Amino acid sequence: MRTRIAASGGATDAHNLEERAVDDLSAFARQIFESQPFSQFIGARLTGSGPRDAEISLPISGQHQQQHGFVHGGVISYLADNTITFAGGLALGGNALTSEFKINYLKPARGSLLVARAHATGVGKRQAVCQCEIYSVEDGEEKLCAIAQGTVVAAAQ
Amino acid sequence: MRTRIAASGGATDAHNLEERAVDDLSAFARQIFESQPFSQFIGARLTGSGPRDAEISLPISGQHQQQHGFVHGGVISYLADNTITFAGGLALGGNALTSEFKINYLKPARGSLLVARAHATGVGKRQAVCQCEIYSVEDGEEKLCAIAQGTVVAAAQ
Amino acid sequence: MRTRIAASGGATDAHNLEERAVDDLSAFARQIFESQPFSQFIGARLTGSGPRDAEISLPISGQHQQQHGFVHGGVISYLADNTITFAGGLALGGNALTSEFKINYLKPARGSLLVARAHATGVGKRQAVCQCEIYSVEDGEEKLCAIAQGTVVAAAQ
Amino acid sequence: MRTRIAASGGATDAHNLEERAVDDLSAFARQIFESQPFSQFIGARLTGSGPRDAEISLPISGQHQQQHGFVHGGVISYLADNTITFAGGLALGGNALTSEFKINYLKPARGSLLVARAHATGVGKRQAVCQCEIYSVEDGEEKLCAIAQGTVVAAAQ
Numbered sequence: 184m185r186t187r188i189a190a191s192g193g194a195t196d197a198h199n200l201e202e203r204a205v206d207d208l209s210a211f212a213r214q215i216f217e218s219q220p221f222s223q224f225i226g227a228r229l230t231g232s233g234p235r236d237a238e239i240s241l242p243i244s245g246q247h248q249q250q251h252g253f254v255h256g257g258v259i260s261y262l263a264d265n266t267i268t269f270a271g272g273l274a275l276g277g278n279a280l281t282s283e284f285k286i287n288y289l290k291p292a293r294g295s296l297l298v299a300r301a302h303a304t305g306v307g308k309r310q311a312v313c314q315c316e317i318y319s320v321e322d323g324e325e326k327l328c329a330i331a332q333g334t335v336v337a338a339a340q
Numbered sequence: 341m342r343t344r345i346a347a348s349g350g351a352t353d354a355h356n357l358e359e360r361a362v363d364d365l366s367a368f369a370r371q372i373f374e375s376q377p378f379s380q381f382i383g384a385r386l387t388g389s390g391p392r393d394a395e396i397s398l399p400i401s402g403q404h405q406q407q408h409g410f411v412h413g414g415v416i417s418y419l420a421d422n423t424i425t426f427a428g429g430l431a432l433g434g435n436a437l438t439s440e441f442k443i444n445y446l447k448p449a450r451g452s453l454l455v456a457r458a459h460a461t462g463v464g465k466r467q468a469v470c471q472c473e474i475y476s477v478e479d480g481e482e483k484l485c486a487i488a489q490g491t492v493v494a495a496a497q
Numbered sequence: 498m499r500t501r502i503a504a505s506g507g508a509t510d511a512h513n514l515e516e517r518a519v520d521d522l523s524a525f526a527r528q529i530f531e532s533q534p535f536s537q538f539i540g541a542r543l544t545g546s547g548p549r550d551a552e553i554s555l556p557i558s559g560q561h562q563q564q565h566g567f568v569h570g571g572v573i574s575y576l577a578d579n580t581i582t583f584a585g586g587l588a589l590g591g592n593a594l595t596s597e598f599k600i601n602y603l604k605p606a607r608g609s610l611l612v613a614r615a616h617a618t619g620v621g622k623r624q625a626v627c628q629c630e631i632y633s634v635e636d637g638e639e640k641l642c643a644i645a646q647g648t649v650v651a652a653a654q
Numbered sequence: 655m656r657t658r659i660a661a662s663g664g665a666t667d668a669h670n671l672e673e674r675a676v677d678d679l680s681a682f683a684r685q686i687f688e689s690q691p692f693s694q695f696i697g698a699r700l701t702g703s704g705p706r707d708a709e710i711s712l713p714i715s716g717q718h719q720q721q722h723g724f725v726h727g728g729v730i731s732y733l734a735d736n737t738i739t740f741a742g743g744l745a746l747g748g749n750a751l752t753s754e755f756k757i758n759y760l761k762p763a764r765g766s767l768l769v770a771r772a773h774a775t776g777v778g779k780r781q782a783v784c785q786c787e788i789y790s791v792e793d794g795e796e797k798l799c800a801i802a803q804g805t806v807v808a809a810a811q
Contacts, residue, residue, distance in 0.1 A: 215407050220403050220406075222406075246380075247378055248376070249376050249377075255376060255421075257419075257421045260420075260421050260441075261414025261415075265412075285756040287439065288437075289775070289783055290776070305758070305761070305798065310596075327776065330783065444646060446618070462601070462603035469644065469754075487646065533719070537717075562690070564686050569692035569736075570736070570739070571728075571735045571736055572732075574728065575731060577731075578728045579728055594727070598757060
């Protein structure tokens with residue numbers, strides 16, 4: 184995860200300004216995330232952000248399961264949708280929404296935690312195309328359980 | 341919704357058998373749906389089923405929202421994923437799972453209810469390709485807010 | 498196919514104006530299509546257009562095949578891409594391009610002709626979401642061989 | 655491109671056998687590719703292959719263009735479809751076909767050459783999920799112009 188780390192004292196002014204802009208954007212992302220009732224309801228947390236990246240984590244509990252005890256595909260598609268939104272929004276520098284995405288499920292997810300990481304691969308003025316990987320953490324090991332690809336568009340002002 | 345309606349007395353035996361098979365499959369679908377903890381948690385109900393069709397409804401409440409008061413995309417993608425699973429499973433005649441899907445959001449969803457309807461457009465021996473429309477019901481009127489397309493594969497026995 | 502038919506004399510002026518606008522748009526679509534070298538090279542023709550619809554046909558010949566004698570998936574994906582572009586462009590009223598699409602192949606295509614029909618299902622100011630069906634014509638009968646769904650965006654002026 | 659390189663003399667027998675298997679599979683892939691009339695017609699060449707990877711290149715000429723002089727999206731979607739087929743077929747070890755894919759166009763393609771590279775990210779017994787990047791080569795520099803994601807299924811024997 185390309186989460187930004189706070190800079191030390193020796194950085195140039197220009198660098199400091201850029202750092203602050205990224206800090207501000209990360210804070211903005213956290214604030215938006217925390218104002219999403221559904222993300223709170225489902226139990227997700229924004230655990231990383233960068234200029235073109237976002238990471239959302241979700242501790243797995245019984246209520247996330249489908250009929251066979253695996254994580255429901257809808258939980259995984261929520262992670263794809265929302266992580267893509269944040270990676271794209273960070274790349275576009277403000278309010279944004281996912282206009283479409285596609286997901287392939289690779290293997291059933293179980294374990295203690297889901298981690299979704301999205302990266303804005305192609306960034307234009309008004310839209311960003313993002314790729315997302317969703318991992319389940321089982322016995323301390325990350326297993327890739329789904330991949331997604333989608334478009335984020337800047338919200339009309 | 342092509343929900344099957346119970347047949348009257350004059351039907352032929354062959355017809356009755358087929359009816360019973362459809363009844364059994366619908367009952368099987370309901371049973372599976374009710375054993376999905378996530379579908380219970382999110383508040384969805386299987387409100388229709390047919391030989392190649394499924395309908396899932398979800399009364400909208402505050403916990404389904406994103407930061408602007410609309411329904412979160414993850415709720416809508418859950419509906420696409422699961423309604424496609426049931427339409428495909430009914431078409432394939434048994435246990436099945438969505439292996440991939442794609443969704444386009446057409447307009448923000450709000451109102452009192454979401455209704456998702458999926459139909460298996462192409463059915464083979466081991467997989468079904470389904471299309472799904474997701475409507476929000478606002479002031480008693482259905483508005484198309486997303487369309488999806490995906491693949492359901494028969495679960496290994 | 499919702500191809501517009503020339504109006505008779507009794508129409509109102511407003512109706513005539515609208516008819517002319519549709520005629521103009523269809524002529525504009527034909528002109529664009531005929532200026533696509535790849536569409537000429539592959540042997541496709543724009544065989545229908547309407548306010549939100551387009552139809553492209555392609556007589557099948559040996560050069561369109563893959564290794565087993567069926568039509569190559571790339572020919573079918575060309576039809577999906579381009580028919581979606583024209584349906585979306587007609588709906589948006591001008592120059593447009595497909596920004597993304599997804600296709601599911603339902604059955605191998607052979608026969609004498611392919612016909613692709615796209616419809617703009619969701620139309621906004623700057624983008625249209627379209628659905629497309631691609632048929633092969635075998636022994637005079639249309640068989641659905643693929644379905645697609647994608648986004649068309651208005652070209653920057 | 656993870657194209658296999660011939661092994662030197664010191665390899666173990668097991669290694670030699672595996673090398674030969676990969677050589678055989680690459681030769682098999684080339685043979686299939688060369689028996690695709692549409693790939694010959696459009697002017698594409700299989701320029702790389704590995705246990706889970708394929709690369710297809712296409713020198714750009716006038717006949718590949720759309721109305722504005724860029725490469726037609728249908729040419730790029732052909733590359734996505736076919737490169738995904740070969741990466742998946744190599745990963746599955748035999749005859750295979752693309753059952754579905756999704757593509758996002760990132761920027762208009764022009765220049766002298768297109769290069770598409772696909773990798774099988776998730777491989778099961780009967781299907782492989784692949785990701786593909788399509789580059790245009792302009793002034794000797796590769797520019798990412800589209801990304802795709804799709805499913806390849808083993809052909810019925």
